[in-house]
Amino acid sequence: MAYDVYSAECPARAVLDHVGDKWALLVLNRLTQGATRFNALRREISGLSQKVLSQVLKRLERDGLITRQVFATVPVTVEYALTGLGECLTANVGPLLRWAETNMDQIRAAQAEYDRRLAQAA
Amino acid sequence: MAYDVYSAECPARAVLDHVGDKWALLVLNRLTQGATRFNALRREISGLSQKVLSQVLKRLERDGLITRQVFATVPVTVEYALTGLGECLTANVGPLLRWAETNMDQIRAAQAEYDRRLAQAA
DNA sequence: CCGGGCAGTTTCCCTTGCGTAACCTGGTGT
DNA sequence: ACACCAGGTTACGCAAGGGAAACTGCCCGG
Numbered sequence: 195m196a197y198d199v200y201s202a203e204c205p206a207r208a209v210l211d212h213v214g215d216k217w218a219l220l221v222l223n224r225l226t227q228g229a230t231r232f233n234a235l236r237r238e239i240s241g242l243s244q245k246v247l248s249q250v251l252k253r254l255e256r257d258g259l260i261t262r263q264v265f266a267t268v269p270v271t272v273e274y275a276l277t278g279l280g281e282c283l284t285a286n287v288g289p290l291l292r293w294a295e296t297n298m299d300q301i302r303a304a305q306a307e308y309d310r311r312l313a314q315a316a
Numbered sequence: 317m318a319y320d321v322y323s324a325e326c327p328a329r330a331v332l333d334h335v336g337d338k339w340a341l342l343v344l345n346r347l348t349q350g351a352t353r354f355n356a357l358r359r360e361i362s363g364l365s366q367k368v369l370s371q372v373l374k375r376l377e378r379d380g381l382i383t384r385q386v387f388a389t390v391p392v393t394v395e396y397a398l399t400g401l402g403e404c405l406t407a408n409v410g411p412l413l414r415w416a417e418t419n420m421d422q423i424r425a426a427q428a429e430y431d432r433r434l435a436q437a438a
Numbered sequence: 439c440c441g442g443g444c445a446g447t448t449t450c451c452c453t454t455g456c457g458t459a460a461c462c463t464g465g466t467g468t
Numbered sequence: 469a470c471a472c473c474a475g476g477t478t479a480c481g482c483a484a485g486g487g488a489a490a491c492t493g494c495c496c497g498g
């Protein structure tokens with residue numbers, strides 16, 4: 195293995211900074227359902243502001259994970275879609291999100307238990 | 317599916333906040349190699365400060381993803397290990413890190429290409 | 439007695455993330 | 469002429485993130 199994520203100098207750390215981004219994960223995952231327009235993404239991912247969305251999209255495009263295609267419709271529409279590289283990444287992201295949805299209850303229970311014990315100790 | 321990560325109100329978003337954390341991902345992944353002591357983690361994950369490590373560990377413990385076991389040795393040693401829930405999560409995290417290490421080169425190339433075009437346009 | 443290792447906690451402080459909201463461009467309906 | 473759509477960019481400002489480094493407490497070896 196040429197790279198080692200445990201090393202601070204490893205460029206893979208930079209990738210991790212992008213992947214370890216809540217919004218990026220959600221955007222990427224949403225794009226697995228097909229090419230999507232800017233405002234559609236904004237509407238569907240609740241809590242995501244215009245500014246942050248445009249930043250995230252720019253970063254993902256720069257990383258070669260998504261493509262930005264402009265259509266000369268009226269008004270102009272812009273579609274974002276996964277590249278091959280992006281698809282290959284989302285194959286790994288999807289399970290993570292599904293895990294989060296599936297194991298929510300156990301985590302909330304663990305948190306409640308932890309907080310209870312902490313309160314008791316104090 | 318009871319939960320929907322696209323909704324801002326979904327508690328799974330909270331989980332995503334933890335999962336979408338560079339340091340947490342690295343710590344979790346390191347623990348798949350077995351129980352590890354505090355300073356061992358700190359040394360092995362370069363760039364990770366004491367403060368951040370202790371914060372991350374506390375959060376992961378609260379989430380029920382890792383256990384903290386104190387041994388009455390001299391000096392006292394503390395071992396962190398994955399719980400069943402944690403193991404099940406890392407099963408999804410590992411591929412992500414491996415993906416980052418594997419596809420680094422393609423991403424760097426994409427970034428260089430993007431920056432080149434940007435410079436040309438300006 | 440001093441330094442050093444373990445396992446943290448705390449303080450300081452600077453950078454960044456991100457929500458809010460206004461503004462911009464360009465074309466279209468009314 | 470005016471407002472409105474899409475798709476952004478920019479300015480503002482707070483609050484959280486996280487690095488550096490000092491401090492605690494305990495015990496060991498030299």
